[in-house]
Amino acid sequence: MDILIQPDAWLRGLIGGMLIGLAAASLLFFNGRIAGISGVLGGLLFNRQAGDTTWRSLFVVGLLLGPIVAAASGLTRPVTMPAGWLLIALAGVLVGYGTRLGNGCTSGHGICGLARFSTRSLVATVTFMAFGFLTVFVLRHVVAA
């Protein structure tokens, strides 16, 4: 197995991950809410409940501002999108549909659910990781080969 050795990227990943964990932990500790992005968006845009949308809006505003603050501090890396408009659109639809149907994404199941030792979240995380690995394998080593 060929591994890309980039200790500086690993350190940034670890620090960034700890900030994400801090954000998720704080939202639960102070406000009693789960910082799952697909859930936050779903409750804000599609399954709205009275009195439950303001915090979601503010969280999303913060999420949009975070990378701007990081960029101003010179901490970001460029966004490199895959090629192909149709592929990007298909990917987006699958991510949107799948995260709502499966009640969570990398944050809700991965960071929050695993921390709660939730079996559903463990099963979901293993499943989306497995299909992610399989998809990139097909994309890069079967289709492209």
Place this chain on the structure above:
Amino acid sequence: MSKLVALLCGLVFGLGLAISGMTDPARVQGFLDLAGRWDPTLAFVMGGGLLVNIPAYWLTKTRSQPLFGGRFVLPTRKDIDAPLLVGAASFGIGWGLGGFCPGPAIASLSSGLPQVLLFCAAMLAGMAWRSGKPITSPELP
């Protein structure tokens, strides 16, 4: 105060995503490419997140309610059903194809790239499709 906390949590979350490199789909796909030159960075991000969130969650759970009152809104379901598996599989395929999950996609909107806009629009359409309800508020906040 709880509103300020929501804003700050979003900000720190977005900051973490940007610093970690997860707003770059190429890096995420590098993690998912086990047969190529594997980029383990995403494992450090998940590890860092859990390193903080596991002890924080179990300490928080000893409290009867959140600091600002109300109640803890936590999932209660324990069953493994088909929608969970099909949804996670669908998400995994889209994640592999696009290199974006919902958080990084939204956080990357400030890059102004048309591809990011397209991904987010398609993602919201996919969410709307599943939610089966019209969008009551069409604009993003």
